[in-house]
Amino acid sequence: MNKLLALFCIAGFLISCSQESETLTVTSPNRINTIDFHLSTAGEPTYLVSHNEKTIIDASSMGFDFKDQESLKGNLKIINSVKKAVHKSWEMPWGEQKEVVNAYNEMMVELEEDKAPHRKINLYFRAYDDGIGFRYEFLPQQGVDSLIIMDENTEFQLTEDYTAWWIPGDWDIYEHLYNTTKVSEIDAISKRNNPDLAQTNIPENAVNTPVTMRGSDGLHLSFHEANLTDYAGMTLKVDNESLKLTSELVGSDRLGYKVKRALPFKTPWRTIQIAEKATELIDSKLIVNLNEPNKIGDVSWFKPKKYVGIWWEMHIGKSTWDYAGSQDMNTFTNDMKPTGKHGATTENTKRYIDFAAANNITGVLVEGWNTGWEHWIGFEDREGVFDFVTPYPDYDLEGLNQYAKEKGVEIIMHHETSAAPRTYEQQLDTAYQLMHKLGIHSVKTGYVGKIIPKGEYHHGQWMVNHYRKVVETGAKYQVAINAHEPIKATGIRRTYPNVIAREGLRGQEFNAWSADGGNPPEHLPIVAFTRMLAGPIDFTPGVFDITLPTKENNRVSTTLAQQLALYVVIYSPVQMACDLPENYEGHPAFQFIRDVGVDWDKTVVLNGEVGDFVTIARKERETGNWFVGGITDENAREISLDFDFLDEGVTYDAIIYKDAADANYKTNPTAIDIEEMEINQETSLTLQLAEGGGFAISLIQKK
Structure with missing residues (x-):
């Protein structure tokens, strides 16, 4: 018509x-x-x-x-x-x-x-x-x-x-x-x-x-x-x-x-x-x-970063969030007996800090550090369960914060509210004052469960206002917010640039939870054209141990090359290398995670169709280096690339991480070929993507 x-x-x-x-x-x-x-x-x-x-x-x-x-x-x-x-x-x-x-x-x-x-x-x-x-x-x-x-x-x-x-x-x-x-x-x-x-x-x-x-x-x-x-x-x-x-x-x-x-x-x-x-x-x-300009002024205290953390090991069953088992729903006491599987210990956190410092990673997230995890899930009354300033006995918050700073690493705080926002609001100023005192500038918040009070929902006006109160309090204390179980992204990051990322989608953890195959290969080629249009995503990419040996019926439905590509395709100023440090140690593909940027001067979407495939190139601020990532769904496909988006007259040392000829997300997901070559604006390449596969390219300016 x-x-x-x-x-x-x-x-x-x-x-x-x-x-x-x-x-x-x-x-x-x-x-x-x-x-x-x-x-x-x-x-x-x-x-x-x-x-x-x-x-x-x-x-x-x-x-x-x-x-x-x-x-x-x-x-x-x-x-x-x-x-x-x-x-x-x-x-x-x-x-x-x-x-x-x-x-x-x-x-x-x-x-x-x-x-x-x-x-x-x-x-x-x-x-x-x-x-x-x-x-x-x-x-x-x-x-x-x-x-x-x-x-x-x-x-x-x-x-x-x-x-x-x-x-x-x-x-x-x-x-x-x-x-x-x-x-x-x-x-x-x-x-x-x-x-x-x-x-x-x-x-x-x-x-x-x-x-x-x-x-x-x-x-x-x-x-x-x-x-x-x-x-x-x-x-x-x-x-x-x-x-x-x-x-x-x-x-x-x-x-x-x-x-x-x-x-x-x-x-x-x-x-x-x-x-x-x-x-x-x-x-x-x-x-x-369509949002208002920046209201909070200078946010140079927040630095876009890659991070590792005590998180994935809980999802795959290696450790737990809680310190001790107990049926008592009252507040934590030192009388509870440790389970021996607590992940957020001083010793374990130092291991992650050391790994981050050695690998060009500047953040460490620690979940399960604070008291309350024994009583939060499955209970109807979760008010007052979590304490956002009191660590478990085996976690030295201040000592670890100092240790991380000496290594050039920043601790990322974690606050799981258990969907009891009134409890969180009562402690907001105290918790954020502590972060400000320690020089911790970012927090991952969580809202798992049904909202208390009953009859309110995560996406209703009452909770929209709660999420905004958290953001405004964060701005007051120079704290950036990465919200999980959030309200949707609607561009508020322009007005409050301490809103750095949020979940708001079916994330990587579903691969560890769901015995039906987790997220199918088409999931992320859809996400790039739907959820990502709203704003940055904390998807937590970087699984190298794709078959999840501790989870007999679970797996990640991508190839290793696609896990690398996600650092470019799925945008966030905070990108997690989510797997265990031991799964990265000595692996040549980990070099891409060391190299890849997180803050961009320019983005070029090279090709793509919703639910099928997408290729994105991004130019890093400060360095001028480029990174390219491409992913496909369950269908193998051939992708042709012209590098005319590169800076004129500049030659780049390129490392190409691509699916091996026999790679397949079902039967051979970790098969990867790594190739080095020089690339400039005149270069063209054709790459073969396996089923559920992808590729990642780092382009470092020749000196």
């Missing part, structure tokens, strides 16, 4: 013959994407989105249902509209690239009810060349100090039955495998009873965002939100027949509503990234651009 015909359809559906309606339009700087806003004669707002004059979102309604007020969906009139053009650049203090261009055309529409109480609302539409965004602004009302939103009814009317890559609209977690179906075949309710995901709540046939789609002509759309602040996370309810998506906010059973906000306020941006090719989705910076 072309744009003109679509507008006639809107008119035929919404406009009476006796009165003319009004349409307002804003178009992106290069006239690629257009948003048309329409107000019918009944005062009902709709919008329409076009890409190169082709309608991709047909006439879609906008409205809200409130508690103690009439719904806002009609009887509106346009009282003013204002347009502006913006073309600015800003610098990422760390990130996938150094400079980001923020260029858009904005249209602000002022609306007012034409009957009492004459409520006013502003709509902001921004058209970018890589997508669109819009948000609502609720203005002051006489005699009303706040609004309680029962439902937001923002619609996205698709124009065809797209192929979609989706996970269910879970109110607690994003740790589902992706499904690939037509929109008409999305069935999120069937994912409710996954035994690995016990705390799930999926009340509607809805999907979590980002959700990515591909049309019959190859056009790609990805639906998400930006600047999620003091509001509930948005899922998208799916009407399989009409192909309509509708915002479905995560609610609070405890409070009985979706959102409560003091007036005036703005909602998050509703976003659609639009790309002719899948690779352009990864190039897009729409989500961060």
Whole structure:
């Protein structure tokens, strides 16, 4: 359907013959994407989105249902509209690239009810060349100090039955495998009873965002939100027949509503990234651009880093988080008997520090260092269980911190809240003061389990505000946050650059947990075009002992070469070498992990298709060295590379880590060939990727 015909359809559906309606339009700087806003004669707002004059979102309604007020969906009139053009650049203090261009055309529409109480609302539409965004602004009302939103009814009317890559609209977690179906075949309710995901709540046939789609002509759309602040996370309810998506906010059973906000306020941006090719989705910076500039100033105290840690050994059964077994749910006492399997000991931590210092790795994460691990999982009442400043008797926090500093390594703190955020908030200042005193600048937080108090969910407004409180407290004490079991990434890292990474997906640990094969080979080639569009991922790559000998029925479904490639493909400013030090010692492939960067001046997405394969090149800040990573799904494939992205006139010493000829993720996952050669801008290569395989290339400037 072309744009003109679509507008006639809107008119035929919404406009009476006796009165003319009004349409307002804003178009992106290069006239690629257009948003048309329409107000019918009944005062009902709709919008329409076009890409190169082709309608991709047909006439879609906008409205809200409130508690103690009439719904806002009609009887509106346009009282003013204002347009502006913006073309600015800003610098990422760390990130996938150094400079980001923020260029858009904005249209602000002022609306007012034409009957009492004459409520006013502003709509902001921004058209970018890589997508669109819009948000609502609720203005002051006489005699009303706040609004309680029962439902937001923002619609996205698709124009065809797209192929979609989706996970269910879970109110607690994003740790589902992706499904690939037509929109008409999305069935999120069937994912409710996954035994690995016990705390799930999926009340509607809805999907979590980002959700990515591909049309019959190859056009790609990805639906998400930006600047999620003091509001509930948005899922998208799916009407399989009409192909309509509708915002479905995560609610609070405890409070009985979706959102409560003091007036005036703005909602998050509703976003659609639009790309002719899948690779352009990864190039897009729409989500961060729709957030406010840095509010906390200098963050040079945080350094992007690679890290190792006491983590994987617990997942594969070598050690435990807890110090001693006990059935007592009270606080820790020294009377409990050690199990002898505690991982976070002073001696073991020194071993990791020494390994890191010897291998160009500047961080060590330690999980299970603090008291409370005996009582946290499986118990309904987890309030007050964890103490975030008191170490177990066999862990010398201050001594190890000093030991690490002398070796040029920084301890990464770990705070597992057991989904009891009130307990964590009571200790936030004390715990972060301790970190500040010790010069520890990053923490991995965790929220495993059902949220306490009962009736709240990880993705509801109450928890969104908790996560933000943690970030703001971290900024106060120069602490960077890597959140697990988090709220989704929505570009807040621009405003609070101490938000360094988060989990928010089915991560590496599922390979150790799931006897059904863990994450299938297609998982990460989907993640790169879905979850990664939201922001940095702490996926914890780097498993070398791929068959997991301590887990008889478990394995990692990649080759070793793909594990190396993930350091480039899956972006994070904190990248873990997650395997045991003894599995790296003496292994020639470990050189890539020693060499690879974590902070980038430039990123180039060389090729890729959602769920199939992707190749990404990144140029390291400071050094000017380049690194390339490519991964494939369960299908072997041939990848041709041109190195014309390299700096002109520079020759690089390249080390290529690639699947051996007989490599296969099922039968021979660790077979790897390592080749050295010189490469420059004129070089071309053809590489063979095994099933579940990949390749990694380091390109070090010749001196």
